[in-house]
Structures are given as structure tokens and as C-alpha cells.
Amino acid sequence: MNCSDVRDALESYIADDLTDAESARLAAHLAECDGCAAEYEHTREVVSRLAGLADAFVPRERYVPRPAYVPRPAGGWGWRIAAVAASVIAILAVGAMSVPAIARQLPLPLAREIDALEDQNATLREQVDELTVRLETIDGEEVAIVDSSEGDLPPEENAAVQRLAMDFIRAQYAGDADALAAMGTERLRADLAARPQDYLREGGEGLAFAQMTEAALAEDGTYLIFVRLTDGADWSESQYQENFEIKRVGDTYLVDVMGMDA
Amino acid sequence: MEDQELVARALAGDTRSFTTLVRRHERSLYATAYAITRSQWDAADAVQDALAEAYVNLKSLRDPARFGAWVSRIVINTCNTALRRRGRVLPMEEPPEPQAFVWDGPEDGIDLMRAIQTLSPDHREVIALRYFRDLKVADIAEVLGTPAGTVKSRINRALAALQAALGRTGQEVSR
Numbered sequence: 332m333n334c335s336d337v338r339d340a341l342e343s344y345i346a347d348d349l350t351d352a353e354s355a356r357l358a359a360h361l362a363e364c365d366g367c368a369a370e371y372e373h374t375r376e377v378v379s380r381l382a383g384l385a386d387a388f389v390p391r392e393r394y395v396p397r398p399a400y401v402p403r404p405a406g407g408w409g410w411r412i413a414a415v416a417a418s419v420i421a422i423l424a425v426g427a428m429s430v431p432a433i434a435r436q437l438p439l440p441l442a443r444e445i446d447a448l449e450d451q452n453a454t455l456r457e458q459v460d461e462l463t464v465r466l467e468t469i470d471g472e473e474v475a476i477v478d479s480s481e482g483d484l485p486p487e488e489n490a491a492v493q494r495l496a497m498d499f500i501r502a503q504y505a506g507d508a509d510a511l512a513a514m515g516t517e518r519l520r521a522d523l524a525a526r527p528q529d530y531l532r533e534g535g536e537g538l539a540f541a542q543m544t545e546a547a548l549a550e551d552g553t554y555l556i557f558v559r560l561t562d563g564a565d566w567s568e569s570q571y572q573e574n575f576e577i578k579r580v581g582d583t584y585l586v587d588v589m590g591m592d593a
Numbered sequence: 594m595e596d597q598e599l600v601a602r603a604l605a606g607d608t609r610s611f612t613t614l615v616r617r618h619e620r621s622l623y624a625t626a627y628a629i630t631r632s633q634w635d636a637a638d639a640v641q642d643a644l645a646e647a648y649v650n651l652k653s654l655r656d657p658a659r660f661g662a663w664v665s666r667i668v669i670n671t672c673n674t675a676l677r678r679r680g681r682v683l684p685m686e687e688p689p690e691p692q693a694f695v696w697d698g699p700e701d702g703i704d705l706m707r708a709i710q711t712l713s714p715d716h717r718e719v720i721a722l723r724y725f726r727d728l729k730v731a732d733i734a735e736v737l738g739t740p741a742g743t744v745k746s747r748i749n750r751a752l753a754a755l756q757a758a759l760g761r762t763g764q765e766v767s768r
Contacts, residue, residue, distance in 0.1 A: 380705055384724065
């Protein structure tokens with residue numbers, strides 16, 4: 332092995348991509364040739380600095396895949412959303428991060444997101460400020476509630492619908508299919524049986540409720556409620572929105588449809 | 594969990610598995626895109642576009658164990674698209690400090706990145722694929738459609754050029 336061969340193979344040697352025999356020959360050359368040994372040291376240093384470099388890049392904008400399957404009721408969500416909560420859904424679509432005053436009080440690292448977006452979103456913020464957002468404790472958990480202008484349901488109905496949505500999400504993250512089935516209508520149970528992967532989740536320890544709308548009652552007697560949640564330790568990593576259609580059967584409220592938005 | 598297993602789960606409709614894959618690869622994909630485009634904004638767009646494309650086309654990945662090389666190829670493509678597009682618009686000036694990403698590494702790493710940015714496009718590309726994406730020479734050859742021998746010598750020349758660039762910027766190569 333001459334010096335030229337050795338220089339060509341140094342990078343592979345450092346990466347341990349050579350055969351044992353090749354490595355042994357190269358090492359023997361380095362032991363005898365000061366020039367190649369110095370070159371080896373320089374190359375090894377720069378390679379070792381390069382190796383960890385990529386981990387230092389933390390993108391601010393993070394890709395979140397949209398679920399492949401989003402259950403939609405016949406006729407779609409569109410008209411219902413338009414009829415019941417147009418302004419609310421517009422806010423939810425950009426995430427919890429655009430609710431400045433209240434979000435700062437949430438026990439979640441929202442402030443970081445807000446700081447990044449605050450300057451860009453002046454117009455949006457004005458719209459947000461027009462909505463009433465307040466913190467409410469539901470089942471011992473503090474959640475930001477977004478008032479839609481047409482929510483006005485009796486408080487006990489509203490609370491029952493909100494609690495059902497939260498219990499449903501908790502059961503999703505507990506991976507408890509039986510509990511989900513017990514909270515659902517026949518339609519939901521059939522969908523759950525057909526597509527369990529769209530309902531059952533892992534990683535419940537990171538679950539936090541960010542925002543929830545007041546329940547709204549559509550003309551056909553269906554309650555609509557939208558819940559914004561995160562399930563990652565890092566707030567910016569994983570935010571989702573679950574859209575619920577809930578039916579009242581006697582005194583019981585049951586989930587009829589659950590659809591997801593990223 | 595191996596990439597292979599996550600790809601299989603994602604194909605079965607488990608969105609969270611794809612998110613896990615993304616989180617595993619996004620930093621090095623971003624670093625690669627930044628090395629190639631030399632623009633934080635173009636890099637961010639190129640990675641977002643590439644991941645969206647990977648998600649939609651995941652079923653076309655024949656060997657799930659090779660997700661890393663496959664998604665690298667997609668990022669190279671979206672970077673090239675960004676570079677072509679940039680030929681037609683006035684580029685935004687790069688800020689002195691990172692804005693599109695948070696730098697979570699040693700300070701001298703930024704100097705190293707600046708030194709990489711002074712290399713030729715071919716050299717930046719192989720440095721990124723080899724050391725950021727951690728690909729084998731054979732995989733880089735496949736991603737770039739270039740013979741392995743050419744890739745190997747290009748890596749050697751790129752390392753030499755990088756050492757020279759570090760010397761020029763007053764950086765000690767050895768530390």
C-alpha cells in the first residue's frame with residue numbers, strides 16, 4: 332500500500348468500511364509514515380466534528396402528517412361548521428398558539444410558540460381577541476374553553492358533552508377499545524371495529540387538552556364539539572384536533588362520529 | 594423500533610408511526626437541505642415538501658429498511674426544485690443567526706457549517722449525505738445515480754476542501 336492508496340482509503344478506514352485485511356495493511360502503513368499519520372489525524376478530527384452536526388438543527392416548523400383516514404358524516408362537516416362555529420374553527424385550525432392572553436396562563440410551553448408567531452399574526456390576534464376564551468376546570472383538568480357565539484346550551488348539557496369528549500380521548504390514549512365502544516353509538520362501534528387504528532393511541536402520559544369549544548347543537552339534534560390536544564412531551568411536536576358528533580339517547584350522551592384534523 | 598417496522602405500521606394507517614419516522618430523520622434532513630440550498634427558508638420548504646411527498650408515496654418504497662436513503666433522494670429532489678425556482682426570484686439575504694431553526698449544538702458547529710457552505714455544490718451534497726444522513730458510499734451512489742468510485746473520491750476531495758476552508762476561516766482543524 333503506497334501513500335496515495337492510503338490517502339484514498341483513509342475515510343473508509345475511519346468509517347470502518349474496509350475489510351479486516353485492508354484495515355490491518357493501512358494501520359501498518361500509518362505506523363511507519365508520519366505524513367499519512369498526520370493526514371489521518373486531520374481527517375479523523377474533521378469527520379468526528381461532522382458526525383454530530385446534523386443533530387444540532389431543530390427546525391421551527393415541524394411536519395405533521397394528516398391522518399390517512401378522517402371519518403366524515405354524510406354531507407360532510409362543512410355546512411355544520413359553517414352553521415355552528417365558523418369563527419371558532421378558524422381559530423382552531425391555526426392552533427392554540429394564537430390565543431395570547433389566556434394561553435400564557437396555561438401550564439404548557441405555549442409561550443414559545445406564541446413568541447414566534449406574535450409579530451406575524453396581528454390581524455389574526457384581533458379576531459381571536461373578539462372571542463371569549465376562559466380557563467375552566469373540567470374533571471380536575473384546566474382547559475381553555477372557546478366560546479362560540481351560538482353555544483348557548485343549558486350548562487348541564489354542555490358539561491356532559493364536554494366531559495364525554497374528554498373521557499373518550501382519555502380512553503383512546505389508554506388504548507381501551509371496550510371503554511370507547513361503551514361511549515359510542517352503534518355507528519361509532521362499527522367504525523371502531525373496522526378501523527381500530529384510527530381510534531387507539533399510545534403515549535397517554537404526554538396527553539394534554541389545549542382548547543375545547545362549547546358544545547353546539549345542530550338542527551338535527553347532534554351536538555358538535557371540537558377539542559385541540561397535544562400528546563407529545565414537546566408541545567410543538569404533536570398537536571391534533573378531534574371533532575366530535577355526539578347524540579343524546581335518553582339521558583345518555585354517546586359519540587356518533589369522531590374525526591381528526593392535524 | 595426500526596425504520597422498517599415504523600414504515601410497515603404507517604402503511605397500515607398508523608399516522609403516529611410516520612410522525613415518529615419524521616422526528617427521527619427531520620434534523621439530518623434539514624441539515625442536508627440547508628447544506629445544499631444554503632438558505633434556511635428554502636431548506637425548511639424543501640424538507641416540508643419532501644416529507645409530504647414521502648407520506649403520500651410511502652407505498653412506493655419497495656424496501657422499507659431503506660427508508661433513510663429513499664427519503665434522502667426525495668429531499669435532494671425538492672432541494673434541486675428549490676434551487677431552480679430561486680434562479681427566478683431575488684434570494685432573501687441569510688440572517689447572521691439561525692432563524693428558521695433552533696441551533697441545539699456547540700458554537701463551533703456553526704463555524705463548521707459556514708465552512709461547509711463555502712464548498713462546491715457537489716462537495717456539499719456528498720458531505721451532507723455521508724455525515725448528516727449517515728449513508729454508506731453505496732447508498733449515496735444510488736441516491737445520486739453516480740458510480741461508487743466517483744462518490745468515494747468526491748468525499749475525499751470534499752474533506753480536503755473542508756479542511757482547507759476551516760484553515761482559511763482561522764479554525765483549528767484539530768481540537
